[in-house]
Amino acid sequence: MDIRIRQAERRQAGFELVDLESLVVDEHPVRAVWCFVEGLDLRVFYDRIKARGETPGRPATDPRILLALWLYATVDGVGSARALARLCEHHTIYRWICGGVGVNHTMLSEFRLDSAEYLDGLLTSSLAALMKEGLVTLDEVITDGTKVRAAASRSSMRRKQSLSELKEKARIRVAELKQELEADSAAGERRVSKRRLSAAEDRARRVAAALAKHPAEPQQEKDQSEGGEPPSAGGKSDKQSKEKPKQERVSTTDPDAPLMKMADGAVRPAYNVQVSSACGFVVAIEPVQRRNDRGLAPAMVAQVERRCGKLPDRLLADTGAMTAADIVMITQTHPSVQVFSPPPARKQASKPQSKARYERNRAAEPPCLKHWRARMDSEEGKAVYKRRSNTEHVHARLKNRGFGRMVLRGLSKVRIACLLHAITHNLIWAISRRRALKTA
Known part of the structure; x- marks a missing residue:
């Protein structure tokens, strides 16, 4: 059939x-x-x-x-x-x-x-519209950092000596390709040579940028006295004197990205992106090269004030993100802001002298630090601080949209990507909140 x-x-x-x-x-x-x-x-x-009027051009x-x-x-x-x-x-x-x-x-x-400058202003203006609509309030602002992988691998991290050698090799390679380009007359081969030369010059620029970004080497102390004799018994031991100082490494792919320990325990080139959120919306965002969040919260509070036109009533930050000096400064400049950040855990001192010194230091603290410690010891303070984990939901939504790894290189370009993600997150989250309010 x-x-x-x-x-x-x-x-x-x-x-x-x-x-x-x-x-x-x-x-x-x-x-x-x-x-x-x-x-x-x-x-x-x-x-x-x-392209205007009768002006030529597409x-x-x-x-x-x-x-x-x-x-x-x-x-x-x-x-x-x-x-x-x-x-x-x-x-x-x-x-x-x-x-x-x-x-x-x-x-x-x-x-x-x-669009970097425009996106910065767009985030500010969109937050103003959301606040006017009532979707964003600054009763509580949570600030926290999240590690974002850079567009570079760990194998691209080089020490200063390796960078100097790579720079010399790149210089020689560029000179050789220029000679080949001048000697070759065939059009097809010239195009190939031009592409090779462009790639070699780009490589040389990246290596030079990494070398320029490399921190200065610490000046090594002299281990010998004026007479050339080894140090006395009170100085460093032979084993310690032979140890080489730890050298920083810089990526030839993205010189701005330092090595950071990620959430999974691996060490990779990354950026520490500070995110401040309120009501599930991103109200401030800033990528930094610091490996920890210590002392970064005051700058985020200033950015929140600049974007939203007012200060938060309560600021929630992770343990260690707020130093004692930060709390004193915020209390002096912004007395209306209450900080909810647990103090570092107290070390159990074994000696009576250490315990006495700790008590003396506590007694000499300014009143704002005493109020902060009392606030965090209270049940109400602990209940407020539990809401700090809400910022993890914001981080998860951002990373579900590809925020976990950057495709742009350089701190300034990474900041553009962060602004795009913040604006997009606020837009989609606003749609979700409006829909929820309509059905409620």
Whole structure:
């Protein structure tokens, strides 16, 4: 019995009619992203466009499309400009954003790098709108740091001597490629040589940047006296004198990224991103190169005040994030802010002299520190501090969208990615909160 089937005819020419508007449902988040972008003032980008009137040149791509692409790409956890450009060709949602306008990875990358100042202002203005709507209040602000992997591997970390050797090798390689380029007359081979030379020059620039970023070597103390004799019995032992000082290593891929211990115990090049949240929204964000959070909370409080126009009533921070000096300074400059951060655990002193010295130091503390210790010893203070763990939910939502690893290199570029993630998180979280309030 003969069967009837429909077989593929890939060489058959035909026309395809596509209505992009009908391919995206009304409740899709991309429509909220586009509605958000349509309400923004993008004059700073429009003023840069040179294609005007009868001036020669091709029309520019609408900045609203580029900004919407990056915002929705952040929702999807896409941080690569090349990956985003491929999605704009094949993915229905990204094609809907483009609306038939072609984009490429160079255009997308340049737009993202040029939008640093605008994104900083956008985070501030969007927080003002959320506060006016009542979704964000500053009754409690939680600040905490989260480690984010850099776009570099641990094998790219080099000591100063290795960097100097790599710099010399890169210089020799660039000189050799320049000679080959001058001696080669074939057009095809010249293009290959140019690409090799460009790659070698980029390598040389990165090695030079890493070498320039390398910290100065500590001056070693002389182990011998003026007469050339070894130190006396009160000096260092022979074993200690032979130990070499620990040398810092700098990445040739991302010189700004130091080695940090991650949550899984591994040591990798990373950034410590400080995140301040309130009501589940990110109200301040800043990547730093510090390996711990100690002493960073006051700067985040200042950023919260700058973005939101007011100070928080209560500040929740992890143990060790607030030093005694930080609490004294915040109390003097912002008396209305109550700090909830547990004091470091007291070490059990074995000697009576140590215990007496500890009690004397406690008695000499200013009143604000005594009030802080009493607050954290109370049941109410402990109940308030338990809510500090709510910031972990914010960190998890950010990392579920690709925040756990950066694709950009350099502290300034990483800050752009952090701003994009903060704006996107607030946008999606606002949609969720509005929906919850409507159904309540």
